[in-house]
Amino acid sequence: MDIEKEVNLYRDTPIRYLGYANEVGEAFRSIVPNSIVWFSYAIASGYVLADTINNGLKAYQNNVAPKATKNIVFSMSDTLLWQSFASVIVPGFTINRICAAVQFVQKRSNNVFSKNRWIPTIIGLASIPFIIHPIDNLVEETMNVTYRKWIGYCPNDH
Numbered sequence: 001m002d003i004e005k006e007v008n009l010y011r012d013t014p015i016r017y018l019g020y021a022n023e024v025g026e027a028f029r030s031i032v033p034n035s036i037v038w039f040s041y042a043i044a045s046g047y048v049l050a051d052t053i054n055n056g057l058k059a060y061q062n063n064v065a066p067k068a069t070k071n072i073v074f075s076m077s078d079t080l081l082w083q084s085f086a087s088v089i090v091p092g093f094t095i096n097r098i099c100a101a102v103q104f105v106q107k108r109s110n111n112v113f114s115k116n117r118w119i120p121t122i123i124g125l126a127s128i129p130f131i132i133h134p135i136d137n138l139v140e141e142t143m144n145v146t147y148r149k150w151i152g153y154c155p156n157d158h
Contacts (some may be wrong), residue, residue: 019048021043027121028124030120048087052076078155082139082143085142085143086136091131094131098123102123
């Protein structure tokens with residue numbers, strides 16, 4: 001008997017990449033105005049809020065009183081925390097630091113080719129696919145042993 005796992009629109013489809021809009025913004029930080037970088041954070045934050053609201057609505061539809069409110073709050077807070085860390089905070093910081101490290105090396109290099117202003121952007125963009133799953137897994141495991149353990153919530157229980 002095959003049990004089909006429900007496809008999560010926000011985590012299992014290409015829509016997931018909207019959460020990484022800010023990483024693209026961070027990769028381009030050295031060559032675009034800061035307003036574009038901040039706009040990329042607005043897109044990623046919109047994605048986080050959309051997933052949070054979506055999970056709250058699912059919890060609302062799947063629960064009955066008296067535990068309904070508690071489950072909705074737990075579901076939404078869990079999603080908001082997970083997405084904030086896995087989609088915006090940790091990857092944004094990671095790409096920012098990767099690009100900063102490349103710029104640091106560039107400033108100390110005597111090679112004219114290595115001074116190209118596109119190099120940090122290219123390396124930052126190329127890094128994104130390699131950081132997604134490790135960061136998602138790190139945030140998942142961290143939440144399992146902290147927040148979820150503290151409140152007694154497992155996202156698969158709802």
